[in-house]
Amino acid sequence: MTAEDKQETGSVREPSMLRQKEMTQGHYERLAQAKESGQKVVYTFVPGNLTELLLAFDVLPVLPEINALQSGMRKRSAKYIAEAERQGHSEDVCTYVKCDIGMLLEGNVGPTGEPLPEPDLLLLSYTGCFTFLKWFELLRERYNCPVAMLHVPYQSQGEIEPGMVEYVVEQIQTEVIPKLEEITGRKYDEDRVRELLGLSAQAEDDLVAVLESAKNKPSPIDSYFGGVYYIGPLFTAFRGTQDAVEYYAQLRRETEERIARGLGPITPVGTMQEERFRLVVEGPPNWTHFHQFWSMFHEQGAVVVASTYTKVGGLYERGFRHDPSRPLQTLAEYCLGCYTNLSLPARVDMISDYVRDYEADGFLINSVKSCNSFSAGQLVMLREVEERCGQPGAFIETDLVDPRYFSASNVKNRIESYFQMLEQRRSVQTGTKQATPSEKVAPS
Amino acid sequence: MSPDSHDPANGGAPLNPCGGCSGPEALAAPARGMQSSGHAPLDDILSRCEGLYFDYDHEAVAEWKRKHPTGAAVGYLPVYVPREVFHAAGVLPVGVLGAGEQLEIVRGDACFQSYICHLPRSVVELGASGRLDVLDGMVFPSTCDVIRNLSGIWQIMFPEKLTRYLDVPQTTDPRVGQQFFRQVISDLFRDLCKLTGRKPEECDISGSIRLYAENRRVIEELNALRKTSPWTVPGSEAYLVLRAAMVLPVEDHTQLVRDYLQAAQDAGRKPQDHARVSLCGVFCEQPPLGMLRTIERSGCAIVDDDSMQLLRWLPTDLEGGEDPIDALAQAWCLDISESASRFVPDGTCKGAGFVKTVQESGADGVVFAAPSFCDPALLDRPMLVDACEAAGINSTSFQYAENSGQMQPIREQTGTFADSIKLWSDE
Numbered sequence: 001m002t003a004e005d006k007q008e009t010g011s012v013r014e015p016s017m018l019r020q021k022e023m024t025q026g027h028y029e030r031l032a033q034a035k036e037s038g039q040k041v042v043y044t045f046v047p048g049n050l051t052e053l054l055l056a057f058d059v060l061p062v063l064p065e066i067n068a069l070q071s072g073m074r075k076r077s078a079k080y081i082a083e084a085e086r087q088g089h090s091e092d093v094c095t096y097v098k099c100d101i102g103m104l105l106e107g108n109v110g111p112t113g114e115p116l117p118e119p120d121l122l123l124l125s126y127t128g129c130f131t132f133l134k135w136f137e138l139l140r141e142r143y144n145c146p147v148a149m150l151h152v153p154y155q156s157q158g159e160i161e162p163g164m165v166e167y168v169v170e171q172i173q174t175e176v177i178p179k180l181e182e183i184t185g186r187k188y189d190e191d192r193v194r195e196l197l198g199l200s201a202q203a204e205d206d207l208v209a210v211l212e213s214a215k216n217k218p219s220p221i222d223s224y225f226g227g228v229y230y231i232g233p234l235f236t237a238f239r240g241t242q243d244a245v246e247y248y249a250q251l252r253r254e255t256e257e258r259i260a261r262g263l264g265p266i267t268p269v270g271t272m273q274e275e276r277f278r279l280v281v282e283g284p285p286n287w288t289h290f291h292q293f294w295s296m297f298h299e300q301g302a303v304v305v306a307s308t309y310t311k312v313g314g315l316y317e318r319g320f321r322h323d324p325s326r327p328l329q330t331l332a333e334y335c336l337g338c339y340t341n342l343s344l345p346a347r348v349d350m351i352s353d354y355v356r357d358y359e360a361d362g363f364l365i366n367s368v369k370s371c372n373s374f375s376a377g378q379l380v381m382l383r384e385v386e387e388r389c390g391q392p393g394a395f396i397e398t399d400l401v402d403p404r405y406f407s408a409s410n411v412k413n414r415i416e417s418y419f420q421m422l423e424q425r426r427s428v429q430t431g432t433k434q435a436t437p438s439e440k441v442a443p444s
Numbered sequence: 445m446s447p448d449s450h451d452p453a454n455g456g457a458p459l460n461p462c463g464g465c466s467g468p469e470a471l472a473a474p475a476r477g478m479q480s481s482g483h484a485p486l487d488d489i490l491s492r493c494e495g496l497y498f499d500y501d502h503e504a505v506a507e508w509k510r511k512h513p514t515g516a517a518v519g520y521l522p523v524y525v526p527r528e529v530f531h532a533a534g535v536l537p538v539g540v541l542g543a544g545e546q547l548e549i550v551r552g553d554a555c556f557q558s559y560i561c562h563l564p565r566s567v568v569e570l571g572a573s574g575r576l577d578v579l580d581g582m583v584f585p586s587t588c589d590v591i592r593n594l595s596g597i598w599q600i601m602f603p604e605k606l607t608r609y610l611d612v613p614q615t616t617d618p619r620v621g622q623q624f625f626r627q628v629i630s631d632l633f634r635d636l637c638k639l640t641g642r643k644p645e646e647c648d649i650s651g652s653i654r655l656y657a658e659n660r661r662v663i664e665e666l667n668a669l670r671k672t673s674p675w676t677v678p679g680s681e682a683y684l685v686l687r688a689a690m691v692l693p694v695e696d697h698t699q700l701v702r703d704y705l706q707a708a709q710d711a712g713r714k715p716q717d718h719a720r721v722s723l724c725g726v727f728c729e730q731p732p733l734g735m736l737r738t739i740e741r742s743g744c745a746i747v748d749d750d751s752m753q754l755l756r757w758l759p760t761d762l763e764g765g766e767d768p769i770d771a772l773a774q775a776w777c778l779d780i781s782e783s784a785s786r787f788v789p790d791g792t793c794k795g796a797g798f799v800k801t802v803q804e805s806g807a808d809g810v811v812f813a814a815p816s817f818c819d820p821a822l823l824d825r826p827m828l829v830d831a832c833e834a835a836g837i838n839s840t841s842f843q844y845a846e847n848s849g850q851m852q853p854i855r856e857q858t859g860t861f862a863d864s865i866k867l868w869s870d871e
Contacts, residue, residue, distance in 0.1 A: 088829060090814070090822040090843070092559070097823065126614055126787075130589045133614065133787050134823035137794055141827060146790050149616050153624070154586065156595055156609030161631075167624040174617055343609075344596025369559045372589040372819060376564070380555050380597050397557060 014266065016251040020232060023247065025112065027237050031060055032114040040183050043119040043139065046313045048127030048152050048335035050176065052196040052240040052322070056189055057180045061237045062116060064135065068099040070111045072287030072401030080106060081402055094131045095370045095402040097138065104142055119145050120183045123176065127152040128312075128340030129373045148179040152335045158346040160336050168332035193327045196240030200322040206248035207234055208316050213255045214305040215358055218275035220258035222265040224304035225294040228285060235313030239322075267298040276301030277422055280354040280363040282308045282347075282381065283374050286398035289406045293398070296415050306354035308347065311339035340373045348384045355389045361422050364394040364415075369405050392425070394418035486707035489700065493684040496691050497733065500543055500570065504691050506578045508536050516580040516639040518606065521567070521594070522728040523587045523785050524754045525610055526629050526772050531652040531694060533636035533644075538579060539690025539752070542566040545732045545847045555597060561817040562845040563729040564594045571601060580639050581606025583632065586614075587728055587785045588820050606639060608632055616789035618777035625773040633769065650764025653771065655694050661760045662701040663689075669705065671747045671805050675716045676708050679723070679746025680736040686752050687730075716745065719862035722807035723749035724798070724828065727784060729815035729846050738851040739811065742859035743866075748805035750783070757781055784820035795831025802837055808865045811858060812841040838865060 013021075034041050040059040044050070046066070054061050071077045080102025081095055087105065089098050103109070110116040124136045124147050140147050150171050153164045177188045210230055214223050221227070230251060238244040258264075264272035268291050279297075281304045286293050297304065314320065315337050323330040335341075342350070355363055365382055367375045382393045396414050399405035496504055505517050518530060519540040530537035543549075543566035551572040552565030570576050582605065584595035595609040611628055613621030637644045663686065670677040685704045689697045721744045723731075730751065739746060758775045765771050782788060782797035802810055810832055814821035825841065832839050840861040842854060 088826040090825070092817045092843070093819055093822045124787075130586075130592070131819055131823065134784075134820065137788060138823065138827065140790075141794060141830070149614060149787055149789065151614040151621075153611045154592060154609060156592075156611070163624065163627045167620070170620045170623075171615055171617070174620055175615065343599065344593055345599050347596075348600070367557055369557075372560065372593070375557060376560050376590040376593040377555070377597050379557065380600060384600060 014254050016247060016254055017229070019247050019250060020229065023233060023238060023243050027060075028110055028112040028114070031062065031110065031117055032112065034060055034117040040120040041117045042121045042123050042180075042183075043136075044123035045125055045127070045129070045132050046235050047129065047338040047340055048125035048150070049235070049239075049313065050123065050125065050150075050172070050331055050335075051237065052193055052200060052327075053172070053176065053180070053331065054123070055196055055240050056192040057184045057186055059120070059180070059184060060117075062119065063236055064100045064139075065096055066236055067103060067110065067116070068096040068401050069287045071099050071103055072403075073290055074111065075288070075403075076103075077288060077401035078403050093370075094135075094372075095400055097131060097135045099401045100135070101138060101142075104139075118143050121145060121179055122147040123150070124148065125150045125152060125335060127335050127338055128154070128342075129371075131371075131373070146179060146183075148176045150176055150335070152341060154343070155336060155341055155346065156343050158343050158349075160333065164336055165329055165332045168335055169328045172328050172331065190327055194324040197322040197324040197327055197330060199242060199245050200234075200240045201324070203234055203239065203244040203248040204314070204316045204321050206245075206252040207231070209252050210248070210255050211306075211310065211317060213259060214303075216259050217278075217359070218262065218264040218272075219278065219303050219305050220255050220263055220265060222267070222272075222294075222298070222304050223310060224281045224285065224307035225267075225290075225297065226265055227304070227307055227310040231310045231313060265298075265303055268294065269298070272298055272301065272303060274301045275303050277362070277419060278303060278305045278358065278360045280304070280306045280351060280358065280360045281366060282351055282363065282378065283366040284309045284312075284368055284371060284400060285366065286368070286406050287401050288399075288403040289408060292408060293406075293411070296412050300416070300419050302419065305358040305360055308339055308351065308354075311350075313338065315339060344377045344381060348381050348388070351381070351385050352388045355385065355391060360391075361426070362391050362393065362418070363389075364396065364418065367395065367397045369397065369399040370402070371400065392418075392421060485703065486711050489704050489707055490681060490684060493688045493700075496688045497544075497684055498546065499691065500547060501575050502538065502578045502691070505536060505538055508693065509578060512536075514640060516636070517578060518581040518583060518636065518639070519576060519579045520583040520610075521563075521585060521587065521591050522752075522754075523783065524585050524612055524757060524776070525583050526632070526776075527694070527754070528652040528656050528772060529629060529633040529649060529769070530636055531655065532647040532649040533633060534640040534642050534647075535580075535636045536693060540567055540570065540576065540579075540582070541687075541690060541730045542846045543570055544730065545734065545849060547847075549847070559817055560590060561729055561815050562847060563815070564590055564597075566846060567594065568597065568601070571598070579605070581608070581635075583608045583610050585610040586612045588818075590819075591728075606635055608635060613777060614787045616787070618774065621777045622770070622773045625776060626770050629769050629773055649768035649772075652694075653762055653764040653768055655698070657758075657760055657762045659689070659694050659698045659701075660755065660758065662698050662705070663755050664760055666701055666705055667748070667756075669708070673715075674718070674720065674745035674747050675713050676711070677705075678740060679749065680733065680740055681708070683733070683736055683749070683751060686755055689752070689755055717866075718743055718745040719865040720745050720747045720806055720808045721811045721858075721861075721865075722747060722802045722805050722809075723751075723811050723813055725784075725812050725814035725818070725821040725825070726751045727753050727821070729818060731813060731844060732846060732848055734851055735813070735844055735848060735854060738855045739858045742855045743862035744811070744858050746811075747807050748801065753781070753783055784824040793831070794827045798828055799831050799835045799837065802832070803835070808838070808869055809861060810837060810839040811861065812839055814841070814843050816843045816845050838869070 042059045043062045077099045081098045083102035084098035108116045122136045233244045517536040519538045527537040542563045549565045549569045552569035598607045613625045615621040727750045788794045
């Protein structure tokens with residue numbers, strides 16, 4: 001019995017999953033030993049991250065959003081958020097921030113159980129989220145370390161406008177690189193950056209192939225619940241590494257094999273047997289009840305064929321690849337192109353394209369309380385996409401890592417009602433199609 | 445005319461200034477102990493300002509456009525836009541700061557979840573109900589994610605109107621930020637000129653810069669008097685006078701402030717022994733007028749606040765020089781004013797600028813009043829509270845919405861705060 005066959009029974013993971021786990025474990029071990037090994041540590045954010053640049057300076061990235069979501073999945077976020085609120089943080093604000101602050105106050109213990117190292121630099125890539133700016137102001141107060149500010153302009157007109165790339169490049173040259181040189185004592189090595197960018201592009205090709213495999217019927221992957229695992233290495237500390245290249249090559253092989261065998265996506269309870277609904281999802285998932293949330297879909301035979309959340313760390317499917325021949329320009333274009341840096345009309349276009357290109361039966365918006373960048377305007381987006389696609393959408397409300405805002409019964413009721421509606425709609429459409437031939441022969 | 449609008453024939457004054465939704469606290473104005481002496485010019489000035497405050501239908505803007513048939517009017521949201529280039533392009537800049545506590549929100553609520561602040565709801569309501577039809581466009585500055593996304597909603601809802609997002613630089617290097625912002629302002633200026641048909645190269649931006657600098661100078665005078673003699677210029681009155689800058693042409697507003705200053709000083713109001721407070725957090729979603737009056741009525745003199753920050757930023761002696769757009773961009777980048785919507789660069793302690801402002805205002809304490817669900821204000825607050833504590837400045841905190849109606853809890857809280865300052869501030 002192969003590992004994959006065992007997976008179908010829900011007992012064993014695919015080799016790519018095990019590889020990713022080893023990569024993550026290794027990264028946290030390096031972080032735990034950073035002070036001893038002398039490696040410098042830079043905290044930064046997922047959207048608009050400059051991982052290749054950081055790795056070229058041999059620094060270790062820490063991504064506070066990832067720490068927060070992992071705290072959520074490990075059921076620690078409630079405690080951390082409560083601690084931050086005791087320190088004066090409002091109930092109304094982003095729970096990623098409060099979870100991170102609370103984790104810091106509780107000793108900054110990472111997912112492996114060892115304390116995370118303090119940052120030598122905060123790289124504030126201000127891309128698509130105003131809260132990032134406040135977040136690192138707060139962390140600077142705690143850590144008393146420098147901040148490298150990278151302001152990434154917003155694509156308000158649906159495209160990268162003249163001067164934007166140059167502006168970002170100039171900031172990388174005058175702000176980011178000098179600060180990295182200062183903390184590491186190394187000079188900027190452009191050849192090294194080019195080399196890493198080349199590896200990034202290879203991995204990006206394979207990620208796109210994996211995500212686009214969802215156009216098959218049945219889809220071999222779930223692009224949202226499974227997708228958050230697939231994007232992990234490329235969106236975090238591994239873009240530009242040989243590890244990432246090998247991981248994505250392996251993931252692609254596994255996906256292609258699933259297509260060849262006509263298999264559906266892997267879920268926590270094994271391979272999905274019947275694909276009843278194909279959905280597009282907008283918005284981040286809830287992390288505190290991630291598996292329960294997922295089960296509300298896979299138990300109904302619903303598979304997410306495309307999602308916007310898996311584009312927060314880069315929009316590769318639209319052709320962007322890191323280009324080693326233009327190292328800083330390509331990093332700037334990458335920062336500018338992340339999903340949450342797109343205008344609302346551009347986001348509506350993208351979701352509508354997904355519904356059409358992936359032949360989805362419907363789309364769902366998971367609106368999270370914490371994230372104004374995602375959530376403000378989603379009700380307008382819902383109506384726009386419905387109008388353009390002629391398909392009804394579903395709207396649910398949860399949060400990222402605050403368990404107080406996940407009401408399982410409410411969410412389940414809404415999702416089930418939505419599926420019933422899709423089913424009914426399908427019956428009506430099928431009925432209409434079946435009636436057509438008889439109508440043709442009926443006497444006038 | 446819509447049922448909840450106001451009758452301009454009634455001197456521009458509201459038919460029902462408090463609409464029964466703000467509770468009895470907001471009904472009587474001005475606050476106790478700050479009564480006008482009955483000096484006619486002062487009453488007239490304040491009545492005019494209040495009329496403009498409640499002018500949700502933007503009758504004053506429509507009137508301006510009737511008088512300036514080749515002109516255009518473009519709205520903007522908080523916190524900062526370079527109004528000078530609007531003026532130079534022949535465009536009346538109109539601050540769209542929400543609809544306070546008067547307007548019933550229906551269509552606005554349909555666009556936003558319960559956990560989004562109130563300002564965008566009332567702005568959408570104003571737009572969807574036709575109250576902003578008089579505007580030829582809207583500019584949304586990079587204040588927060590909600591206003592940023594509101595620019596996209598506007599593009600969808602009003603595709604025929606000019607909609608621009610103003611990306612204000614956050615970079616700490618003035619040279620780099622200045623170059624970028626120069627381009628941003630130039631693009632905006634070009635778009636504004638298209639509305640009026642003016643040729644950009646023929647516009648006198650330097651002249652506009654001088655007019656706005658003059659406006660800042662008289663506002664600085666007003667704020668100075670407010671600090672030294674808050675009974676002469678109560679915070680709620682100053683607010684109304686400054687708020688008028690959102691709809692009046694700059695020349696008119698400068699004269700209005702001058703007239704108010706003269707009238708207020710002539711009114712001969714008696715000194716009061718109120719606790720002097722600085723109000724912080726009201727830079728975007730506006731505090732209800734009733735809330736300001738409630739704070740005053742509870743025994744606080746609001747000697748400073750962070751509302752309408754764009755009236756204070758940039759130097760009062762700014763000149764256009766050879767490249768006026770570059771001068772504006774440079775002035776912004778070199779301005780070191782602290783704000784929740786601006787990144788505080790390395791080398792500057794977060795809150796240090798705020799503490800300095802509080803100390804210069806002579807305030808005895810700070811009232812942190814943040815709008816519910818306002819990320820910039822609420823994420824800033826713990827840092828500012830810490831900075832105040834380190835400097836020995838007392839503070840109290842609460843949240844509000846522009847349509848808050850229940851003022852009694854606020855009155856009790858700020859009243860207790862005022863008492864504590866009076867009783868124990870020397871200890």
